[in-house]
Amino acid sequence: MDKKKRRLYIRTAILAVLAGLVIYTLYTNLTKESRENLGVGDQAPDFVLSDLNGKQHRLSDYEGKGVFLNFWGTWCEPCKKEMPHMEKLAKEYEGKVEVLAVNVGESDFQVNNFAEQYELTFPIAIDKGKEVQEAYGINPLPTTFMIRPDGTIDQIVTAGMTEEQIRALFESVKPS
Amino acid sequence: MGKVKCECGHVNPHGTILCESCGRALTEEAKKENLVDMRYEGSARRSQTYNKTIIDKVWNFFSSVKVGIWVIVLILVAASFGTILPQEFYIPGNIPPETYYEDVYGTFGKIYYMIGFHDLYNSVWFIALIAALGVSLVIASLDRVVPLYRALKTQRVDRHESFMKKQRLFAEQQAVLQESDLQKVREELKKKRYKIREVNGALFAEKNRFTRWGPYVNHAGLIIFLFGAMLRSVQGMYVDELLWIREGETLQIPGAGGDYYIKNDGFTLENYEEGEDPEVFNEAIDRVGTVAKNYQTDAVLYRNSNNDLPGAEPELKKVLEDDIQVNQPMKFNSFAVYQTSFREDEMKAMHFALTNKTTGEEVGDVVIDLFDQQKSYDLGNGYKVELKGYYPDFDGFTKEGEPISKSPLPNKPAFLFNMISPEKPEGEVSFVEIQNTMEPLGETIYKMKFKNLETRDVSALTIRKDLTLPILVIGGIIFMIGVIQGSYWNHRRIWIREKGGYIYTAGHTNKNWHGLKREIDSVLDGTAIPEPKDRQKD
Numbered sequence: 001m002d003k004k005k006r007r008l009y010i011r012t013a014i015l016a017v018l019a020g021l022v023i024y025t026l027y028t029n030l031t032k033e034s035r036e037n038l039g040v041g042d043q044a045p046d047f048v049l050s051d052l053n054g055k056q057h058r059l060s061d062y063e064g065k066g067v068f069l070n071f072w073g074t075w076c077e078p079c080k081k082e083m084p085h086m087e088k089l090a091k092e093y094e095g096k097v098e099v100l101a102v103n104v105g106e107s108d109f110q111v112n113n114f115a116e117q118y119e120l121t122f123p124i125a126i127d128k129g130k131e132v133q134e135a136y137g138i139n140p141l142p143t144t145f146m147i148r149p150d151g152t153i154d155q156i157v158t159a160g161m162t163e164e165q166i167r168a169l170f171e172s173v174k175p176s
Numbered sequence: 177m178g179k180v181k182c183e184c185g186h187v188n189p190h191g192t193i194l195c196e197s198c199g200r201a202l203t204e205e206a207k208k209e210n211l212v213d214m215r216y217e218g219s220a221r222r223s224q225t226y227n228k229t230i231i232d233k234v235w236n237f238f239s240s241v242k243v244g245i246w247v248i249v250l251i252l253v254a255a256s257f258g259t260i261l262p263q264e265f266y267i268p269g270n271i272p273p274e275t276y277y278e279d280v281y282g283t284f285g286k287i288y289y290m291i292g293f294h295d296l297y298n299s300v301w302f303i304a305l306i307a308a309l310g311v312s313l314v315i316a317s318l319d320r321v322v323p324l325y326r327a328l329k330t331q332r333v334d335r336h337e338s339f340m341k342k343q344r345l346f347a348e349q350q351a352v353l354q355e356s357d358l359q360k361v362r363e364e365l366k367k368k369r370y371k372i373r374e375v376n377g378a379l380f381a382e383k384n385r386f387t388r389w390g391p392y393v394n395h396a397g398l399i400i401f402l403f404g405a406m407l408r409s410v411q412g413m414y415v416d417e418l419l420w421i422r423e424g425e426t427l428q429i430p431g432a433g434g435d436y437y438i439k440n441d442g443f444t445l446e447n448y449e450e451g452e453d454p455e456v457f458n459e460a461i462d463r464v465g466t467v468a469k470n471y472q473t474d475a476v477l478y479r480n481s482n483n484d485l486p487g488a489e490p491e492l493k494k495v496l497e498d499d500i501q502v503n504q505p506m507k508f509n510s511f512a513v514y515q516t517s518f519r520e521d522e523m524k525a526m527h528f529a530l531t532n533k534t535t536g537e538e539v540g541d542v543v544i545d546l547f548d549q550q551k552s553y554d555l556g557n558g559y560k561v562e563l564k565g566y567y568p569d570f571d572g573f574t575k576e577g578e579p580i581s582k583s584p585l586p587n588k589p590a591f592l593f594n595m596i597s598p599e600k601p602e603g604e605v606s607f608v609e610i611q612n613t614m615e616p617l618g619e620t621i622y623k624m625k626f627k628n629l630e631t632r633d634v635s636a637l638t639i640r641k642d643l644t645l646p647i648l649v650i651g652g653i654i655f656m657i658g659v660i661q662g663s664y665w666n667h668r669r670i671w672i673r674e675k676g677g678y679i680y681t682a683g684h685t686n687k688n689w690h691g692l693k694r695e696i697d698s699v700l701d702g703t704a705i706p707e708p709k710d711r712q713k714d
Contacts, residue, residue, distance in 0.1 A: 008232070011232065012231050014314070022304075022310075024406075025409060028409040029300075029303055029409050046486075047487040048485045074584075075582065104584075108548070109549035109551060109563065110566055134486065
């Protein structure tokens with residue numbers, strides 16, 4: 001009887017090890033995408049970029065305020081459409097919700113020209129090394145991350161937005 | 177479930193068919209048979225004896241060879257489905273797969289995508305099948321190698337005559353064993369490298385028992401191989417990335433955690449030239465036109481010491497310089513950078529001359545870097561060109577008359593210039609695209625005359641790191657050792673025994689019965705000991 005028990009233990013142990021390996025493999029393969037991409041509730045990766053005036057902006061410096069983090073390009077039509085709304089609301093919510101626009105790596109001339117043409121006053125940075133895009137897994141443009149005052153992600157929007165939509169986002173991360 | 181005690185006194189595990197010690201048949205079925213089934217020495221395959229708890233049931237399921245073979249067949253069939261249409265990984269990146277398959281392959285493609293065959297090799301069920309194979313290999317091997325080892329270890333020298341009678345190679349004869357005959361047999365057997373044991377006038381000779389472990393060594397190698405493959409999904413073990421890098425650019429190496437940067441100092445494509453290279457190439461050159469000799473990226477590797485935050489200005493220190501050629505990667509710190517692809521002559525800069533349209537006089541040259549434009553280009557003497565707009569991939573105008581660029585790549589550059597001259601100090605506007613100039617605000621005195629184009633090549637590098645490779649190699653080597661061990665030797669056993677006025681001889685091998693028979697015949701040649709006959713017709 002002792003031997004039978006021992007056999008059961010050995011079998012259970014071997015099966016447990018095998019099951020562990022299988023479950024681990026399945027888990028890592030299936031969750032690869034969601035682990036690599038950011039999701040709502042995740043901590044927004046910290047980064048540092050210089051804006052067009054040479055001023056450094058570090059995401060963690062914005063703690064306590066909401067952040068509208070927008071990735072854009074000069075050729076992208078929906079980006080052009082939402083810029084004026086962003087400009088308007090950035091002024092309205094100054095001190096509560098900050099707009100930070102990250103260009104995906106075009107020339108200084110193009111970005112400056114664009115900012116002048118649309119009379120943008122919020123900070124615009126150029127991600128020349130594409131490192132910040134890499135950290136945020138940016139694919140389509142525009143992509144906007146709404147970041148709460150505590151630095152976590154409140155919403156991710158991968159489309160151009162109307163003024164009302166942007167306002168709703170601003171409201172949702174406004175510090176109380 | 178008790179033990180089974182044999183007449184010879186040996187206690188066998190439950191389910192044993194032939195006594196581990198003397199070889200007597202223990203089950204009614206085995207007693208009736210003419211020739212005994214020697215698979216696994218008639219030992220109790222434990223999987224088939226206990227079947228009580230859920231653990232035992234799972235164990236028994238995976239222990240079955242039938243199940244194992246079914247899993248292999250399923251894997252083969254499933255893997256073949258993945259080859260009917262290209263996998264998601266290989267379709268063009270700019271088209272979403274949900275539309276690609278239907279657009280290109282019609283209804284069949286749509287169904288293919290819906291079933292999930294577009295990413296078959298990463299699907300849960302395919303990985304589960306591979307996992308089932310791994311589990312089956314472990315359990316089925318354990319369940320067989322342990323009893324087989326036990327049976328071969330406890331086997332007696334003087335097997336019961338009923339065991340010998342049921343061997344495929346067997347003979348009996350009324351006679352008495354002569355010591356002189358035995359002595360001769362011993363010598364012959366020794367020459368043939370048999371291990372001889374004798375008890376109570378019974379002789380037992382055996383060789384190459386180790387070859388029986390071949391299949392299990394082979395399975396162990398396979399399991400190590402599967403384990404290595406599994407490790408690929410562990411963070412940091414495996415990297416396979418592609419990097420497009422233009423000549424002159426310095427970019428972060430993907431997959432290396434931001435620690436390394438690489439600079440492209442120039443891409444070269446060389447072809448074999450008739451006259452310059454050995455004559456053997458002439459025929460090929462005549463047939464296909466050009467034959468590539470070398471694809472090469474001159475690269476510089478840097479280490480970044482300011483890698484705390486994405487976006488931070490990198491502080492680069494040169495690590496090494498290397499020419500990356502096909503099959504000659506740049507290697508550093510378990511990474512290898514391979515030459516993979518290239519694109520020649522991407523537009524880099526355009527040269528224009530500010531030219532008086534009537535006199536044709538060129539006032540000065542303007543060079544516009546398509547990746548880094550200036551706001552204005554001063555030509556002196558009151559001449560200046562201002563850049564008002566740059567459209568790298570010009571694609572017409574909006575309804576409001578604004579130029580559109582459809583991508584950030586300089587595929588079809590267009591420019592909006594304001595040309596300032598002593599005649600027109602306010603400037604005159606000209607819209608210039610390739611082979612076309614427009615004057616949207618009226619006729620101008622000057623124009624931007626296209627002079628020439630600077631181009632550069634773009635090189636594609638594959639960045640690869642695979643720490644699982646040594647494990648795969650070890651698994652593969654063990655696998656081959658098992659195959660060799662099991663294939664090139666035969667496990668041979670010979671029993672000779674006298675009992676009750678009879679001499680019995682019997683032989684057993686795991687394969688090549690004919691070879692064993694010839695060996696026994698030559699050993700017994702010239703003695704009174706009967707030569708065993710092969711009692712299986714085929």
